[in-house]
Amino acid sequence: MDLILSFGEILIRQQSLGNTFFDKSNNRLEIFPGGSEANVAASLAQMGDSVAYCSALPQNALSDEIVEILNDLGVHTKKALRTGDRLGTYILMSANGLSKGEVIYDRKYSSFSQLTIEDIDIDKFFEGVSWFHWTALTPALNKEMADLTGVLLQEASNRNITISVDLNYRNRLWQYGEEPIDIMPQLVTHCDVIMGNIWAANKMLGTTVDESLNRDTRQETYLAAAQKSATEIFEKYPKCKHVAYTFRFMDSPNHNLFYGTYHTPTKNVNSDVMETNEVIDRIGSGDAFMAGYIHGLVKNMSAQEIIDTATGAGFQKLFVKGDFGNGKIN
Secondary structure, three states: OOEEEEEOOOEEEEEEOOOOOOOHHHOOEEEEEEOHHHHHHHHHHHOOOOEEEEOEEOOOHHHHHHHHHHHHHOOEOOOOEEOOOOOEEEEEOOHHHOOOOOEEEEOOOOOHHHOOHHHOOHHHHOOOEEEEEEEOOOOOOOHHHHHHHHHHHHHHHHOOOEEEEEOOOOOOOOOOOOOHHHHHHHHHOOOOEEEEOHHHHHHHHOOOOOOOOOOOOOHHHHHHHHHHHHHHHHHHOOOOOEEEEEEEEOOOOOOEEEEEEEEOOOOEEEOOOEEEOOOOOOOOHHHHHHHHHHHHHHOOOOHHHHHHHHHHHHHHHOOOOOOOOOOOOO
């Protein structure tokens, strides 16, 4: 069976159960394992795909517990590296990501952020791998991680491995003197499959976006903007043959409007609009979308089936607590 390898930093998510992080009336903390690439692997495994996850974790009991959780979901973790001294964390200042509250990252000097190419046995890393998934979060950490990502992508390309990327943009991570547009285009030249949104594509790849677009913009206008953006990507990055975009709007903490588009050089399709006022946890919905997108491509689904599967998986994650989805698509 073909193996999908997802590469990125495992994180510990922390959030208060009270109204604020230091709520004296409810001074309790919830924690979950997470991180975009781990979230993708967890959803893919539950969809029945053969998937491995590689990160770097220190040698301690907490790391052991995280690996066990991933294994229980069906994720292969033998490619994970045990090195360094600490796990990266992020703190949600709002419960379950149900508002636009601040996220605080604590990822400097983590085991993953200090990886070097010397830490990785390239042949073992790519052994049995037919698909390599990464995200823009990794080169956002520091210049050394951007360089490491470039080496891995070149190696994957040399092995004719399909490569996918999620254009995750987090402005609080790009703090080492480089802008995404300075780093991402060179890395994305290796990619066969791209996912993100029209604003991230603009920020990272230089595609055009109408700055007047807002919450009240009609869906038809957004669909046309997505098609235009995807067409530019196909022109700029000829290796890429698949582009998918998410559109997610939140008018209140429990409300979410969710749909997606999928593009090839010859086809443009979109999902139905999915709407709910019963959101449990928004974190990881884009990663679940990514997993459904990869799953649909691996299973050679039709264009409409691919975007319906991706959007369905992303929407279903809204009702699952924690970072990991449950692999459901409807």
